[in-house]
Amino acid sequence: MEIINRVTRMASVARELRAQGQTIGFVPTMGALHEGHLSLMAKARAMCDKVVASVFVNPTQFGANEDLSRYPHDLARDAELAFTKEVDYIFAPSPEDMYPNGFTSYITVEGLSERLEGASRPGHFRGVATVVAKLFNIVHPHFAFFGRKDAQQVIILKRMVKDLAMDVEIVVGLTVREEDGLALSSRNVYLPADERKAALVLRRALDKCRQLYNGGDRDCARLVLAMRAIIEAEPLARLDYVAITDIANLEQITTIPHLRPTLVSLAVYIGKTRLIDNIVLNGEL
Amino acid sequence: MEIINRVTRMASVARELRAQGQTIGFVPTMGALHEGHLSLMAKARAMCDKVVASVFVNPTQFGANEDLSRYPHDLARDAELAFTKEVDYIFAPSPEDMYPNGFTSYITVEGLSERLEGASRPGHFRGVATVVAKLFNIVHPHFAFFGRKDAQQVIILKRMVKDLAMDVEIVVGLTVREEDGLALSSRNVYLPADERKAALVLRRALDKCRQLYNGGDRDCARLVLAMRAIIEAEPLARLDYVAITDIANLEQITTIPHLRPTLVSLAVYIGKTRLIDNIVLNGEL
Numbered sequence: 001m002e003i004i005n006r007v008t009r010m011a012s013v014a015r016e017l018r019a020q021g022q023t024i025g026f027v028p029t030m031g032a033l034h035e036g037h038l039s040l041m042a043k044a045r046a047m048c049d050k051v052v053a054s055v056f057v058n059p060t061q062f063g064a065n066e067d068l069s070r071y072p073h074d075l076a077r078d079a080e081l082a083f084t085k086e087v088d089y090i091f092a093p094s095p096e097d098m099y100p101n102g103f104t105s106y107i108t109v110e111g112l113s114e115r116l117e118g119a120s121r122p123g124h125f126r127g128v129a130t131v132v133a134k135l136f137n138i139v140h141p142h143f144a145f146f147g148r149k150d151a152q153q154v155i156i157l158k159r160m161v162k163d164l165a166m167d168v169e170i171v172v173g174l175t176v177r178e179e180d181g182l183a184l185s186s187r188n189v190y191l192p193a194d195e196r197k198a199a200l201v202l203r204r205a206l207d208k209c210r211q212l213y214n215g216g217d218r219d220c221a222r223l224v225l226a227m228r229a230i231i232e233a234e235p236l237a238r239l240d241y242v243a244i245t246d247i248a249n250l251e252q253i254t255t256i257p258h259l260r261p262t263l264v265s266l267a268v269y270i271g272k273t274r275l276i277d278n279i280v281l282n283g284e285l
Numbered sequence: 286m287e288i289i290n291r292v293t294r295m296a297s298v299a300r301e302l303r304a305q306g307q308t309i310g311f312v313p314t315m316g317a318l319h320e321g322h323l324s325l326m327a328k329a330r331a332m333c334d335k336v337v338a339s340v341f342v343n344p345t346q347f348g349a350n351e352d353l354s355r356y357p358h359d360l361a362r363d364a365e366l367a368f369t370k371e372v373d374y375i376f377a378p379s380p381e382d383m384y385p386n387g388f389t390s391y392i393t394v395e396g397l398s399e400r401l402e403g404a405s406r407p408g409h410f411r412g413v414a415t416v417v418a419k420l421f422n423i424v425h426p427h428f429a430f431f432g433r434k435d436a437q438q439v440i441i442l443k444r445m446v447k448d449l450a451m452d453v454e455i456v457v458g459l460t461v462r463e464e465d466g467l468a469l470s471s472r473n474v475y476l477p478a479d480e481r482k483a484a485l486v487l488r489r490a491l492d493k494c495r496q497l498y499n500g501g502d503r504d505c506a507r508l509v510l511a512m513r514a515i516i517e518a519e520p521l522a523r524l525d526y527v528a529i530t531d532i533a534n535l536e537q538i539t540t541i542p543h544l545r546p547t548l549v550s551l552a553v554y555i556g557k558t559r560l561i562d563n564i565v566l567n568g569e570l
Binding site: 007015019110129140163167 | 395396
């Protein structure tokens with residue numbers, strides 16, 4: 001495994017791999033790797049000749065009051081974990097190399113980026129789309145792997161790839177969870193024991209929704225109310241949003257349709273830590 | 286020469302050429318080809334194994350009140366002209382194929398896109414950057430050729446390529462002019478005889494600027510005034526803007542510096558037709 005820090009070096013390695021006819025699998029991460037990331041690396045390993053994982057805490061996707069400065073960093077640990085999944089290259093560029101002086105080009109997936117997470121985190125998906133497009137241009141992957149926990153991110157990046165005819169296929173990995181159901185997130189390390197316990201409300205709310213849905217309820221207002229009630233009953237939790245949306249346009253719907261895939265997603269503050277989770281009804285991302 | 290209409294076909298041809306190790310030169314155009322375009326094709330022919338020229342009147346770079354509907358179209362004529370320059374592929378996609386249902390991803394080169402042409406044509410460079418990035422993703426060129434007459438476009442696209450690490454080199458061709466000095470433009474066909482004559486004010490104003498500059502004048506206010514006076518003396522002309530700007534950031538300057546390349550650009554309505562032209566002092570784009 002090689003750790004690459006320079007954009008130019010990564011681009012030339014990727015060009016060389018392409019020239020040799022090797023398929024490149026790419027797992028973009030912000031480091032602080034957990035089993036969710038590792039499952040994507042394993043998937044990439046199984047599908048591709050060479051696997052590249054990036055570790056880059058992308059400043060442009062954090063808002064001014066968000067946790068950029070305290071986001072966990074430990075490249076040595078991340079590299080060790082990636083090594084266990086037989087990743088071939090870790091790409092860990094500096095912010096200065098990714099955003100040189102005078103940087104001013106951004107990709108926006110309009111509409112989709114302003115809803116759900118985007119409404120709470122203005123500019124977040126502009127930062128995500130831009131850095132992912134740039135990483136794609138550097139790494140030249142055939143396949144790029146993202147987790148379903150960030151469902152809106154997947155939907156936006158698939159749209160971007162299609163709209164701009166990017167020559168890469170997005171592959172989605174299932175959300176990996178702790179035994180008690182908490183979705184893995186690099187932000188879980190922020191949670192002290194009481195908050196860690198309280199964080200289970202996200203999964204409990206989604207379970208409730210699926211249970212009502214399985215029982216035949218298709219009324220979104222009622223499903224949302226039931227989920228809100230669960231979040232509000234937890235004193236350490238503060239609901240940011242819970243929404244039931246069409247998967248194609250992320251617009252809220254009133255009734256869950258028969259066949260169209262439907263995203264049930266929520267964001268909840270547990271203390272000062274903001275967590276997200278989701279389920280998909282009637283299909284997949 | 287092959288004429289390709291489908292995005293998928295063009296992408297697979299380009300992939301095949303890349304796999305064969307051929308260098309691809311790309312000349313994006315909106316058709317209505319003139320000697321300016323043809324000189325870019327000749328340059329591409331000399332530098333590359335295969336030459337692709339696109340003919341696509343890109344709707345997203347036209348404003349609501351601009352000339353999209355009357356912009357000249359004649360693919361058969363364009364193909365014949367491109368054939369004389371030994372172009373290998375004409376890529377002429379439909380708007381529906383380039384902008385499928387639900388298209389919502391755009392590239393913006395912020396700051397640079399809002400000045401000069403961008404101030405007069407809001408959204409123009411968002412459309413340009415987006416379509417060029419998409420064409421690059423489809424055609425996979427090693428080199429892409431643009432004319433210096435669209436100086437701001439060149440500056441913006443170079444910035445985009447650098448910022449987003451696109452794997453292509455932008456090559457700039459000199460502005461081609463009629464014998465009397467009028468810069469070639471597909472829009473020149475809109476001009477009746479009296480306006481065609483009046484259109485020479487653009488070149489006369491720029492010549493005046495260079496003459497004063499060569500005489501030692503470095504004061505931008507004075508140079509701009511001299512150019513304005515020439516435009517305003519022509520009854521069929523109406524000045525949109527004339528500006529002297531730093532080439533890197535397109536911000537207006539007060540004194541022409543000793544060594545930094547400086548763009549002198551203007552846009553003038555001749556009757557209803559909007560024409561642009563420019564010169565570069567102290568260097569090149």
